[in-house]
Amino acid sequence: MSSVLRAEHLLRRLQGDVPVTLVNDVSLDIQRGEFICIMGPSGSGKSSLLYLLGLLDRPDSGQLWLEGEALARYDEERLAALRLAKLGFVFQFHFLLAEFTVQQNVMLPMQRLGRRDDGAARAYALHLLERLGIADQAAKFPSQLSGGQRQRAALARALANDPVLILADEPTGNLDSASTLNVRQILRSLADAGQTVVAVTHDAGFASAADRCIGLVDGSIDPDWRPAA
Numbered sequence: 001m002s003s004v005l006r007a008e009h010l011l012r013r014l015q016g017d018v019p020v021t022l023v024n025d026v027s028l029d030i031q032r033g034e035f036i037c038i039m040g041p042s043g044s045g046k047s048s049l050l051y052l053l054g055l056l057d058r059p060d061s062g063q064l065w066l067e068g069e070a071l072a073r074y075d076e077e078r079l080a081a082l083r084l085a086k087l088g089f090v091f092q093f094h095f096l097l098a099e100f101t102v103q104q105n106v107m108l109p110m111q112r113l114g115r116r117d118d119g120a121a122r123a124y125a126l127h128l129l130e131r132l133g134i135a136d137q138a139a140k141f142p143s144q145l146s147g148g149q150r151q152r153a154a155l156a157r158a159l160a161n162d163p164v165l166i167l168a169d170e171p172t173g174n175l176d177s178a179s180t181l182n183v184r185q186i187l188r189s190l191a192d193a194g195q196t197v198v199a200v201t202h203d204a205g206f207a208s209a210a211d212r213c214i215g216l217v218d219g220s221i222d223p224d225w226r227p228a229a
């Protein structure tokens with residue numbers, strides 16, 4: 001196994017009249033092909049931790065390594081380039097662009113990265129949509145899709161640049177139970193095919209779908225935390 005992302009002693013605090021500790025001394029090693037879920041009560045710091053792991057926010061102290069590369073001294077421009085090339089994001093809201101078709105939405109990250117020409121990007125987008133079972137929706141606009149289909153399109157977009165890690169924040173938060181099960185199964189099958197996935201969720205079903213579940217309490221990993229049966 002090899003480490004995709006390693007975090008050591010991450011600390012994130014918001015300063016203010018009343019300082020708030022969002023993430024408190026979190027250390028984590030994410031191995032290639034692992035599907036990890038992060039659970040815990042509302043306000044326990046799950047999203048804050050995911051933002052640190054996704055290089056969308058910076059820790060006040062602690063260190064991160066992406067595929068062995070230490071990130072502490074990287075400026076925002078370099079982190080943005082890493083996010084585009086190596087990370088894929090899925091949020092509770094899909095953030096697909098309304099004026100583009102589903103296929104064009106999936107092509108956008110490829111066009112930004114510039115590793116594939118337009119023809120190759122178009123073909124790869126269709127391949128990803130096929131893999132997620134929504135190739136027949138490729139020419140439609142996001143507003144014409146169901147919630148579950150939109151989330152699968154967002155997942156296809158997250159996969160566009162062959163990320164080393166997919167970070168998902170409540171990916172099933174807006175979905176009905178059938179679509180939730182479907183997205184969970186897709187994440188599981190992606191991990192079975194070697195994709196590394198970290199998902200923040202309130203959905204207890206993730207506990208059995210994932211390889212490992214981490215419980216956060218007050219910004220810290222609770223070693224005694226166990227998913228609800």
Ligand SMILES: Nc1ncnc2c1ncn2[C@@H]1O[C@H](COP(=O)(O)OP(=O)(O)OP(=O)(O)O)[C@@H](O)[C@H]1O
Pocket residue numbers: 014020021022040041042043044045046047048049
């Ligand atoms: N910008 C902010 N200003 C003040 N407090 C914040 C801010 N962002 C987060 N917090 C607080 O930090 C704590 C952690 O928030 P976070 O969103 O990471 O928790 P969470 O576990 O993801 O919650 P949820 O399950 O409700 O999404 C919460 O108490 C939250 O209210």
